[in-house]
Amino acid sequence: MNDTPRTRRWIEIRGSVGQLDWCLIGFSLIGGMLVLLPLLALLNITIGQLADIPFLISIATQKQVIDSILLTFGAGLVAVAILIIFGTPLSYVLARTQSRFNQVVESLIDLPLVLPHTVAGLMVYILFMQRGLIGAPLKEMGIVFEDAFLGIVVAMLFVAMPFYVNTVREGFQKVPVHLENVARTLGATRFQAFCLIVLPSSIRHIFNGCILAWGRAISEFAAVIMIAYYPMIISTLIYYRFTTGGIKESSAVAFVMIVACFAVFLILRSVTRYLGRYDDRV
Amino acid sequence: MIEFDRVSIALGDFLLDEVSLSIQKGDYYFIMGPSGAGKTIILEAISGLLVPDSGRILQEGKDVRGIPPEKRRIGLVYQDYSLFPHMTVEKNIAFGMKMRHLPALEVGQQVNKLMKQFEITHLACRAPLTLSGGEQQRVAIARALAIDPELLLLDEPLSALDPITRDRFIEELRSIHRDQGLTIVHVTHDRRDATSLGTRMAMIIDGRLAQEDRVDTIFASPCSERVARFLGFENILKGTVMSCEDGLCTVDIGKNRVAVMARAKPGSHIALCIRADDITVLKHDGNKTSARNIFDGTIIQKTISGSLALLFIDIGVNITAVVTTKSVAELAFDAGTPVCVSFKATAVHVLPPQVFETRNPDTRPGFSIT
Numbered sequence: 001m002n003d004t005p006r007t008r009r010w011i012e013i014r015g016s017v018g019q020l021d022w023c024l025i026g027f028s029l030i031g032g033m034l035v036l037l038p039l040l041a042l043l044n045i046t047i048g049q050l051a052d053i054p055f056l057i058s059i060a061t062q063k064q065v066i067d068s069i070l071l072t073f074g075a076g077l078v079a080v081a082i083l084i085i086f087g088t089p090l091s092y093v094l095a096r097t098q099s100r101f102n103q104v105v106e107s108l109i110d111l112p113l114v115l116p117h118t119v120a121g122l123m124v125y126i127l128f129m130q131r132g133l134i135g136a137p138l139k140e141m142g143i144v145f146e147d148a149f150l151g152i153v154v155a156m157l158f159v160a161m162p163f164y165v166n167t168v169r170e171g172f173q174k175v176p177v178h179l180e181n182v183a184r185t186l187g188a189t190r191f192q193a194f195c196l197i198v199l200p201s202s203i204r205h206i207f208n209g210c211i212l213a214w215g216r217a218i219s220e221f222a223a224v225i226m227i228a229y230y231p232m233i234i235s236t237l238i239y240y241r242f243t244t245g246g247i248k249e250s251s252a253v254a255f256v257m258i259v260a261c262f263a264v265f266l267i268l269r270s271v272t273r274y275l276g277r278y279d280d281r282v
Numbered sequence: 283m284i285e286f287d288r289v290s291i292a293l294g295d296f297l298l299d300e301v302s303l304s305i306q307k308g309d310y311y312f313i314m315g316p317s318g319a320g321k322t323i324i325l326e327a328i329s330g331l332l333v334p335d336s337g338r339i340l341q342e343g344k345d346v347r348g349i350p351p352e353k354r355r356i357g358l359v360y361q362d363y364s365l366f367p368h369m370t371v372e373k374n375i376a377f378g379m380k381m382r383h384l385p386a387l388e389v390g391q392q393v394n395k396l397m398k399q400f401e402i403t404h405l406a407c408r409a410p411l412t413l414s415g416g417e418q419q420r421v422a423i424a425r426a427l428a429i430d431p432e433l434l435l436l437d438e439p440l441s442a443l444d445p446i447t448r449d450r451f452i453e454e455l456r457s458i459h460r461d462q463g464l465t466i467v468h469v470t471h472d473r474r475d476a477t478s479l480g481t482r483m484a485m486i487i488d489g490r491l492a493q494e495d496r497v498d499t500i501f502a503s504p505c506s507e508r509v510a511r512f513l514g515f516e517n518i519l520k521g522t523v524m525s526c527e528d529g530l531c532t533v534d535i536g537k538n539r540v541a542v543m544a545r546a547k548p549g550s551h552i553a554l555c556i557r558a559d560d561i562t563v564l565k566h567d568g569n570k571t572s573a574r575n576i577f578d579g580t581i582i583q584k585t586i587s588g589s590l591a592l593l594f595i596d597i598g599v600n601i602t603a604v605v606t607t608k609s610v611a612e613l614a615f616d617a618g619t620p621v622c623v624s625f626k627a628t629a630v631h632v633l634p635p636q637v638f639e640t641r642n643p644d645t646r647p648g649f650s651i652t
Contacts, residue, residue: 178364184351185329185358186429187381196377200368278367278409 042258049255059252064237069260072233075149076217079156080210083164088206091165092194095172109166112159121226124155128227151228156217164213171205172198204276211268218261283307283465284328284433289337291323298323300337301491303484305433305467310459312476312483312497313469316512320489321469325435328467329356352381357426361438363418365410371421372397372406378429396424400454416447427458434458436468440475452478473514477501485509503631507553510633515555516602518633523550530627537598541574544632553633560629561603563593565613566620573624581619584610591615597623 049056059065090109094102112120128135128145135145145151175198183193199206221235229236234257242250286303298320305311313321326332327339330351338345346354365374375396379389397403400420410418419439426434436455440448456479459466470476476483480497485504493505504510507518521535523546533540533554546552566578579597591610593603603623605615615621 176362176364178360178362179366181326181329181331181351182358182360182364182425183366183377183381184331185354185356186378186425187352188377189350189352192381197366201366203368276368278411 045251045255056252060256065253068232068234068237071231072218075152075156076214078153079160079217080214082157083213087164091168092172095169110162113162117222120159121223124158125227128154147228147230152224152233155223155227156220159220159223160213160217163216164209167209168206171202175201207272207275285340287338289334291332291334297489299489307465308463309465310479310481311467312480314476315486319486321486322437325437325469329358330354355432357431357434359422359426359436359439361441363422365418365421367411370407374421375425375428396428400424415442434464434466438470510555516558517556519554519599523548535599538577541627542630542632543627555631556625558602558604561625563603563605564622566622574627576624579621579623581615581617583617595623
C-alpha cells in the first residue's frame with residue numbers, strides 16, 4: 001500500500017478516534033441540515049451584495065444607515081443596562097427562594113417569550129403611550145415614549161427580559177449556598193457575600209445573559225414599531241427601504257447589519273470563552 | 283460555651299426537634315448521626331446561618347438570637363470545603379481578615395504564617411479548583427482559622443479524603459485542638475473520627491437528640507437500640523431476665539441463656555448489645571475459654587473484607603462475629619462449619635426495657651432479631 005501523505009492523514013484521522021463513530025457522523029449530517037439554512041441565506045445575500053460593491057459601500061456609508069445601527073445598538077445597550085440593574089436582584093431572589101409566588105413571577109417574566117411580538121408591542125404601547133398608565137404621568141414630567149428613544153428602549157426591555165433573568169437566575173442557582181454561608185461566617189454581610197462571592201462566581205452567566213438579551217433587543221421589530229416607528233432602528237429602516245426602495249436597497253442595509261452583528265458577537269463570544277473559568281486544566 | 287436550649291428548626295419537611303446541647307470551652311465535640319439526621323442544621327444554627335423557630339442558643343450564657351453570622355467569630359468548614367473558586371488560595375485565606383478590616387501588612391503576615399503551618403505556601407497563587415481534596419481541605423481550615431475563631435465548626439471534613447491523607451489530617455486536627463486550645467464541633471457519621479479525636483459527643487437521630495455524653499461513655503453505653511446500631515453494636519438480642527443476683531443476670535434469648543452484668547427484675551424484657559469483635563469464635567472441638575457465655579453454633583455465611591472476615595453464626599439466634607482472615611484460613615471456617623462461640627458477660631451492654639425500639643429491624647438476609 002502506498003504510504004502517501006494523503007493516506008497517512010486518513011490513517012491519523014481514523015487513529016485519533018480509534019474507530020469511526022457512525023452515530024456521531026449521522027447526527028452531524030442531520031444537524032448539518034439545520035446549519036445549512038442560515039448558511040445558504042447568508043451566502044445568497046453575500047454573493048448578491050459582493051456583485052455590486054460600489055453600491056454596497058454607498059449604502060454602508062449613508063448617515064441614516066450608520067445612525068440607525070448605532071441607535072439600535074445603543075438602545076439595546078441601555079435596555080441591557082436596565083436589565084442588569086433590576087434583573088440581577090430579581091434573578092438572585094428567584095434563585096435563592098422557594099416561595100409559591102416564584103412560579104407566578106417566573107411565568108410573568110417568561111410571558112414575552114410566548115407572546116406574538118405585535119401583542120408584546122401593543123402591551124408596551126398601551127402602558128407607555130401618552131395616555132397610558134405609566135406614559136401619562138411621565139408625560140407631565142416631560143418624559144415621552146411614543147416615537148422616542150425611550151419607547152424603543154422599553155419595547156426592547158420587555159422582549160429581552162426573560163433572556164437575561166432566566167440565564168442569570170440559572171447562574172446564581174449554580175453557585176452553592178455554602179459559599180455564601182462561609183463568606184458570612186468569615187465576616188461578610190449578606191450583601192457583601194452577594195457582591196464578592198456570588199456575582200464573580202456567576203460572571204459567565206451574567207455575561208451570557210447580557211449577550212442574549214442584547215441580541216434579542218436589537219433584533220426586535222414588531223414591538224418597537226408599535227410604540228416608536230421613529231427614530232428608525234435598523235429593523236424599521238430595512239422594512240422602510242424594502243417598501244420604498246425594493247429588495248436591492250433593503251438587502252444592502254441588511255447585509256451591513258449582518259456584518260456589524262457578526263463582528264460584535266464574534267468578539268463577545270471570544271470574551272465569554274475565557275470569562276469566569278477558574279479551572280485552568282479545563 | 284455554646285448551649286442549645288430546646289432548639290427547634292423546621293426546614294421543609296424536616297424538623298430539628300427541641301434539641302438541647304451543651305458544648306464546653308475546649309471541647310472537641312462530635313455530632314454524630316445517620317445522614318439526614320439534622321447534624322449540619324445544628325452547625326448552621328450555631329454559626330447563626332439558621333435562626334431557631336423556638337428555643338434559645340446561648341453563647342457564653344447570652345442568647346445570640348439576632349446576632350448575624352458575620353459578628354460571631356465562628357469558623358465553618360463544609361464537607362465540600364467551599365473555597366471561593368474565583369480567588370487564589372492566598373486570597374481565600376485573606377478573605378476573612380479583609381472583611382474584618384485588618385491592616386494589609388497584618389493580613390499578609392497572618393496568611394503567610396497559616397500557609398506555612400499547613401504547608402500550602404507553594405499553592406498560594408493556585409485556583410482552588412486545581413487543588414486535590416487534601417490541599418483544598420488544608421486551605422479551607424487555614425481560611426477558617428485566619429479569623430482567629432472562638433469556635434471551629436467542621437462538617438464532615440474528612441469524608442472525601444483517601445485513608446493516608448485522612449490519618450494525617452486527624453493528627454493535624456488533634457494538634458490544632460491541643461496546641462491552640464480551640465473549641466471544635468465536628469459533624470461526622472464515621473465512628474473512627476469520634477473515637478480518635480472527640481472528648482464529648484451528641485447522637486442525633488431523626489432530628490432529635492438521642493444521647494449526649496463523653497465519647498467513651500456513649501460508645502460503651504449507648505442509650506437505645508438505634509444508637510447502639512449506629513455505634514457499631516452488630517448484635518442486638520432481645521430477651522427476658524430469668525434471674526438476677528449480685529449484678530449478674532441470666533437472660534433467656536430463646537434456645538440459649540446469656541449471663542450479663544446488669545441489675546434487672548426477673549421477667550423484665552431487655553436488649554443485649556454485643557460488638558462483633560467482642561465475640562470469640564473457635565472450632566467446635568477447640569480450647570474452651572474463661573468466658574461465661576459459650577454456645578455451640580453453625581456458620582451460616584462468611585464475608586471477607588480486607589484483613590477481617592464477618593461470620594454470621596446461628597446459635598439459636600443469629601449473631602455476627604469478626605475474625606481475622608488468617609484465622610478463617612487456619613481454622614477452615616466456612617458456611618456449615620460447626621463452631622463454638624463465646625463472649626464475656628462484661629462485653630454485653632444491656633438496654634433497659636423502656637428504650638426498646640422495634641423500628642428498623644435488621645434486614646440482612648437470613649438474620650432477624652427475635
